[in-house]
Amino acid sequence: MNGEVGRPISRLLADVDGARCERKGDRRVRIDATPENLPAVLELLKGRAGYLHLSAITCIDWMDDGEFELIYHLWSYEDRNLVSAHIRIPREPGVYLSVYDLFEPAGFFERDIHEMYGVFFEGSPDQEKFILTEWNGPPPMRKDFDAEGWVQGTFQWEDYRPEWLQEIEEKGGGIAIKPEQARANTRKIRGWKQ
Amino acid sequence: MRPENYQAQSHPPSHEYELNFGPNHPGIEGNYALQVRLHGDTVVSAHADGGYLHRGFEKLMEGRLWIQNIALVPRICVPDPVPMEVCYSLAIEDISGLQVPERAKWLRVLQLELSRIAAHLFYFGGHAATTGMYSPSFWGVADRDLILDRFEELSGGRVYHIFNIPGGVRRDIPEGFLGRVSALLDYLEARLPEYDDLLFRNQVFVRRSKGVGVIDQQQALAWGVTGPNLRATGLGFDVRRDDPYLIYNQLDFEIPTEDSGCCWARTLVRRSELQQSIRICRQVIAALPDIGGPVRAPIPNPLAWNVPVGESYTRVESSKGELAYYVLSTGGEKPYRVHVRGPSAMHAVQVLEKMVTGGRLEDVAQIMFSLDACPPEVDR
């Protein structure tokens, strides 16, 4: 059965322009759709192939390409197959259509993406903040939001002065490499001795 | 944002008032809030408010090495951390084509099922406590603690095991471990009749939970309910069987279902699942001594590990439902994107809001606990 699943989907999508279908694994199919035809694709999948369960909507910020990628993961209880439909929308203005009328779980995911990435979904029932009600900054999951920089600028760290450290400092030692300097993000390998 | 023909909701001609459930409220699982609008004892509307446990995991993971994230993932769902570790590891193994040794797969299943038992024991206590009976939670937590002892022995940590890493598990089992787990399972099985007497055959408890918080199969499917909550509506769907991972297709177990979709049905499903998990554990214990070999595939030096370009949407069945990780690698030493789809993300927000509405004030907490909604999964 598994091998057969890919074909019906590609047959199903034959009428939809610009939707490509590719089998990725035993129970995984990837569909590359366009923002224009995605609602049609989802409707076909739900209506004709029994993909009733919207497992998740994933958003990816491709900042360098100026695009958001939206992935709709659909599961069919009958075929036991998972379809991931990928689309890319422009990062600005970052607006897309809600699929809430097709899949109710979309309401939560769209709301989540809205507050984490700032993508607006037209027609979604509730795009109020949910998690970040007390957050005034930019949508934090965007790649251009430097969380660590924000943290460093906002918070102070504990300045430990234990006795052993004071003793070592008296002898001329002390903290040689701070943890921040060794982190994969900021690590400068140059100048070991400096 | 609203349709143009929006009209203000008409208020019923009676007293209505709002009650905050949480974040500091014994009827809330974890740190979560529910604003309930009441008409007498009846809930008119409910509004979930999350984010109290938000840590920005998905952002944190984008900034850490592949290996460093294994310390992070179990924290996404504290009562049931093993599926998180396994799911993350499976996703990376899927992308990078790592072949997990057979022994590691069986060990992972053992952990997953023990964790499920622990989570369910915790759940029974929680559900009973919302109805005013505290003894099951005292018992359940104490018995769960015995499982944590075994986890401590295995992984060195009681709650955060950080034991599954991409490629397998970190260590082999200590000597005599299987015997002790086996004894523990015997003990738990012997305890079950006592739990039955106290909780599952308790007339008052049955009366409190039967027919409360009903959700039928159509609604459950439309609302994206998964896991035991879905099985309580009669659909025998389980990721372990229908989208098998590790070695679940080699194991003999059943998927318990109930038809009525009420709190009582959900509890019964979990009770049977606990029995099935014990059964799976026994199979693993029987099979494990014959499976030799390493417990971990060699992985690259964690400080210089580029997972190849690729993406994976990996799902496992946690004690709460369908848990999925979407992991995307652009070939770097860190993930480009990790999306965690916790089962409770559905249950604790949309489903809970809808199920509570129209119900009774005294059942709000019970419904939330019976869905086994885990707020940190929602907030991430």
Add this chain to the structure above:
Amino acid sequence: MNDFPLPVRAERSNPLARVFDELIDFCRARSMFMLHYCTGCGAIELPPAMTSRFDMERLGIQPMVTPRQADILLITGYVSIKTLKRVILTYEQMGSPKYVIGICSCTVNGGMYWQSYATAKKLNEYLPVDVYIAGCMPRPEAVIEGLRKLMGEIKAGRANSWERYFREYDRYLAAQQNLFGPNWQTPTDIIGEARDYQLYGPGTEGRHTELLQQHQVPLQPLRMTLHSDVEKSS
């Protein structure tokens, strides 16, 4: 850190009064009501500590539901900014003497979420903390050891950090305003309480309390709406 070191319980000269003070401290130590509030992931080790296996009630500790009834506030791990607001509200509503226990790494220096934009890092900037318990998360035994340490501190009359909140309110408020914005206010009148308890110190008021008073909006009493009210207003 300790700009205003706290005195140990002042010894009264009357021996009877001294015995009385000690008796009260003893009772405070032996009867601690813990606020049942799971602020973070460390809370998962509290049920074992409370229930049969480790049984906190042996030490006279039992969970209480509302801040009014509670004596100790356990901050179990990271506090997200959203939670921190509630934690501060809760803390201010608790009756003095009250004690704060910081559990897990996260309450000390940010813990493993130190780069997270969503969590507060050092709990003692926002609230005075009596006892810290190390671990991520600490085992129930460690939690109980921490509570026993707190009992010892209370018995010795040293656990007076709650007084610091009144004496140095400006400093705590500064950190709170820094994180929550200048409009931050709580329903509790800390300065008034400080005067009432004779804990008004040089650090109680300052720049930040001035800011607070500028922004302060009188609190609305809780109101139950009747149908007729709604209609009138709409």
Add this chain to the structure above:
Amino acid sequence: MSSDIDYKDAGSILAPLKNLRFFAREPVTEPLGPRPAAENYRGFHVNDWELCIGCSTCQKVCDNAAISMIHIPGLPNDPVKGVRDHRPAIDYGRCCWCGLCVDICPTGSISLTREYVHTCTEPELDSYFVLPDPNGMHKTHFPKGWSKTEQNDLLDHDRQPMAEMAPEARIGDFAEIVAGYTDQQALLEASRCVQCGMCHDACPTQMHAPDYIRAIWQGNVELAVEEIYRTNPFAHVCGRVCTHKCEDACSIGRRGTPVAIRWLKRYAMDALAPAKVKKIAAKGKSRKKSGRKIAIVGAGPAGMTAAFDLIKQGHAVTVFEALDQAGGMTRYGIPYYRLPSESLQRDIDIIVSLGVEMRYRTRVGVDVSMAELEQEYDAVVLALGLQLGRSTRIPGSDHVQVRAAVDLLRRIAAGESLAVPDKVVVIGGGNVAMDIARTLARLQKQQHGVVGMTVCALEDFAHFLADPEEVRESGEEGIEIIDARGPRHCVVNDDGTLGGLCTWKVLSIFDEQHRFAPKFDESDERIHEAGMVVESIGQMTDTGLLGDELTEALEWNRGRMKVDAFGRTSLPWLWAAGDCVNGPDVVHAVADGHRVATSINEYLTQEVAA
């Protein structure tokens, strides 16, 4: 399946009351006080300071940023051995006890204990910052919990195998033995590095090995070469024949085979087209001409490195070389199968292409005098090298068939044909002895079809001087190495031909004051039959070219020119560098070249300023 409690089961009001029997049961409560933790428990850290080398790998794997490296004066700090006086300190306000630091620790010094209780009040918060030592956090002993085992070790201890020619194939041939890494191998090998930087500290020229290894791992060979050229213009050579002090210091080598830093360098150099390397080498070359002139005597690694640096700084550089080609001992001392002259030539070409004026076949002291150089140039560098072989001066060593190793190597490298007898004995146990033995063995194989080569070394195998791999490879090629043999005299046959070498067993080499004073077991005497004896017991500099006047003016130190830390002699215009100052080693010579160049540049710019 439906559960064994039916949904329709309404339960019983009496069933719960059955549990009143728990009045008769003992509580399950544990006694107060911490229980002993499990054997694998991940509690507070301990660190074995004897084992710890301060490599900071634990710090890198900890993204909780919980680990600070503390510099502790008084601890051993030896870059050559790969030991730093740093120790990790842990911030328990960040730590999550995941144990990754334990799993990755290259030495296995750090581990977690079964101790888990620490409480403190707010003023005592400093106790959250802990410097783990073997005594544990509260100075009470707790058994170890999570510690290093083979299973949880995250490091790869095995080096990527280097493809080599089989001994049978290579013995009759001078082709390069080592094949070099493929792209895939190089990537895998580079990924083993934990970026501790021990190699950088140990390297005489402080190569940025972690950087270029990381660049190789990222697949960016160009960046790798760029990193290499920051400190080493003799990279093709060093990628093959360096004495790799770095690998001795490598922290991975503590419990496994060190990262193949040298081979990775070679890979990077070979993988990039020479034109690109040239471009990289020329980066940073000063456009401005300083107008200063510098003479360098000797075109070996030291001299050419100095030339490279100085020409990039805008000075005019002339190199005087007595022989036909540049390279010095790397060309004339190292056999082709270890360092093909083409590779050397690539290094030389790159340096020359920067505009260095080369004067070959110009012997200072003969064709041009030092005095002339002093007058014509602003500064002079003596990079003379060690090209005279020392003699054992044992009886019979003046025989015509008793030869010096360096001399023979030079001749072979220059292409002279040499007839080798079917039995040869080499005296010496260093790398040069191995070189000459293996070279001659190849000639024997070519000329006689069999190898008849014996090496008599003064040292025993436990203290051998030559690299172990050289010894291994020599053995594979059929060379007999006899350790702890002291040469007594060369046996000269009655017909005047050389008969062999007589040796005694060595008991000890040094006396109690660590002075060279070998003791022999005279009863254990052996005669090694040989038609040729090659002495390879050390080299010296040919200082004759300096001239008497200059020799007088210079200060000397045990037969070597006395120089300051920057290679400057007692004369202000004269510097000395390379083997003639340091003893034989390519990478030291390169380091010396840099030092001298820096010193000269400073001197010249100061002069201008003044």
Add this chain to the structure above:
Amino acid sequence: MSTTHLLIELVLMPLVAFVVGLAMLLMLRKIGARLQRRVGPPLLQPLFDVIKLYSKRTQVSHGLLHEAGIVVAVGAYVAIETLVPVPGMNGIAEKGGLILLSYLMMVPSLGLALGVGQCANPNGSIGLSRAMTAMLAYDIPFMLVVFGVAWQFQTTNLVELVAVQQAGGIATWGIVENPLLAIAGLFGLQAMLGKQPFEIYVAPAEIATGPMVEMGGKFLGGLFVMQSFQFYTAGVLYTTMFLGGGENWFTFLIKIFVVVAIPLSVAFMFPRYRTEDMVRLVWKWPVILALLGLVVAVQ
């Protein structure tokens, strides 16, 4: 009986009640601990709790009624304690009687209602309405039982009640003479003490402990004191009505502790009913039993 004697009794009776009540509070927690397989609190725990609560520096009051409510509740119980006879002390029991007692026993709940009402916490108000409903529910069987007992022994005077029962030995105890009433009384006791399955008004998971939600410090201490009086009163009343009162302090204490231990043990085995279920249940079985008992008594 001299006035001094009476005064001493009037002081002593509530004091004894308080001490015994605290011991009953401890027993409650110990029973729970045992059934939940743990050790439980130390012996003086209830005392520590009360002292601590009264010594809190912060005493948040929501107004005069808030304070008065507690005073009314505790005061009512103090009055009640003087009305129930204990071995050697009758106080003013002879002048009171069952009817007065039944009325007085509603006062603490009303006092609490007064106090909680001023807190303006919706959880408190809901809890209060539930508490009132619960009172409405259990008062009917309770009153029936009281009538039944009064009819059975032909007296409403508690002292006489005790005397009648003690005169005939065990055979004349209420529980033997009219077991139906005794069982109905036990039901009523369970509901009156507000223990599971009838614990509808505390309900932490539903309404955050209901009436207690705004009570801290001395108010909570007051509630603790009130609860200890409540346990004591319930135990003594039941003993007086059905177990022949106290012959001496030893048997008396055993009787009241056993009586109270029954509902407390049952409490740890059950969840709570919904309000309407509780009302339905309490109005059904205990009322039927009590009516039958009444019939038996009348005959």
